[in-house]
Amino acid sequence: MTVQRSYDAVIVGGGHNGLVAAAYLARAGRSVLVLERLPGTGGAAVSTRPFPGVDARLSRYSYLVSLLPSKIVRDLGLRFAVARRTVSSYTPAERGGRATGLLVGGHGTRESFAALTGSDAEYTAWRRFHAMTGRVAERVFPTLTEPLPTRAALRARVADDDAWRKLFEEPVGVAIEESFHDDLVRGVVLTDALIGTFADAHDPSLAQNRCFLYHVIGGGTGEWNVPVGGMGALTDALADAARSAGADLRTGHEAVRIRTDGRDAEIAFRTAEGEGKVAARHVLAGTSPHVLAALLGEPAPPPAEGAQLKVNMLLKRLPRLRDRSVDPQDAFAGTFHVSEGYEQLATAYREAAAGRPPSAPPSELYCHSLSDSSILAPGLAARGHHTLTLFGLHAPARLFTAGNDAARAALLAATVAELDTHLAEPLADCLATDADGRPCIEARTPLDLERDLRLPGGHIFHGDLAWPYATGSTGRWGVETAHANVLLCGAGAVRGGGVSGVPGHNAAMAVLGR
Incomplete structure (x- = not known):
């Protein structure tokens, strides 16, 4: 050698x-x-081809760029290069006994807020809140490739005492509850504080605030893009x-x-x-x-303790939704939120912190191939195949230590079942199969990530x-x-x-x- x-x-x-x-x-x-x-x-x-005999190159672990x-x-x-997603997010909901949802992105955002909440109040609050995070992003993001500023210097650069209080000093749950009243809207905002972080909205450590900050400052805009x-x-x-x-x-x-x-x-x-x-x-x-x-x-x-379930899938078609007012191509183009209402997230955290799998596992999905079909072989794309990536929240490593394989299978089944409540057909019916006839779906727990990538606690x-x-x-x-x-x-x-x-x-x- x-x-x-x-x-x-x-x-x-x-x-x-x-x-x-x-x-x-x-x-x-x-x-x-x-x-x-x-x-x-x-x-x-x-990027890997995880399914035998299937020419689909999936971003196996990390999957978006901000x-x-x-x-x-x-x-x-x-x-x-990166591609912009046409939709920011879609969150299905049940209101008045009917399937509905919140679609954020494009020209129908205001109408979607009004249809869900019955007024313009939450949409106005949404714009105000994200204008604040946008100003913070514009001022903080450029500092990431400069020598570390002092706390006082960064606060001076932010130049907004109200924003500093909400993001740097008080639990982000306070700001969310001050700004929004609808439980679903609160949950959509809170998810940015929880991706990769096991915490409650009011955690006194402010770990959730730090996570939120990094999720909203990317590129100076907070926009998350698809790697082409x-x-x-x-x-x-x-x-x-x-x-x-x-x-x-x-x-x-x-x-x-x-x-x-x-x-x-x-x-x-x-x-x-x-x-x-x-x-x-x-x-x-x-x-x-x-x-x-x-x-x-x-x-x-x-x-350290990771707290996520990462699932990769290849579908032969996108599933139909119970909410017929939204096209699946719009719903899955952005972040598709499942069981991520504000109280649902709080309940899932309490259950997982006590060592129990969440009764309604929260997760979010998106379809890379809707923004960038180059990861699929031309034949797969022509037949309508799509990738689907799922990131499950509040799945700490402690849930898997007694038996990783069994716990992984159980949580995956519960997570898919929770998604199915919003679909007009079971997800299993939409999964493609590999060369051996097996469904194209794989899941990774924190223990799997620790073993494969040496990530501490996953x-x-x-x-x-x-x-x-x-x-x-x-x-x-x-x-x-x-x-x-x-x-x-x-x-x-x-x-x-x-x-x-x-x-x-x-x-x-x-x-x-x-």
């Missing part, structure tokens, strides 16, 4: 953040080695950019130990052929803080998100560790989480002294 003995930077982990860091450093003339444990790069931002700054795309010359070609198109473009700049990307190379004196580091790794060591001036960890601590032989950070953010400002324990870029030449460049960094590339950019800037 031939590996250069010494590098300016060794990056542990070839996920999207590690690739961003590699590309920036290599373009700056630094020698860079990326060590990736898995057979391919991309980490959780990959937080990736266009600056990174431009700086690295990435050949990567699937999420793997992004990480393939990043790998190409890193290689083209001269970075050495080694897959099937698992880092097993890091030793450092703060100036020089040694990284031991193993492959199928044996073991090796390399030296580096800097080590950038695209791993979780938990994995980094183990590599350094240091005590682990506090445990937490997709590597732990609770941090405020995007400096505290006493953060360095200039939010990527620093106790060792001067070891940096975090993954989701566990300050301003990490989501598909953003921000930690990778910031770790590279810290190395380059910018």
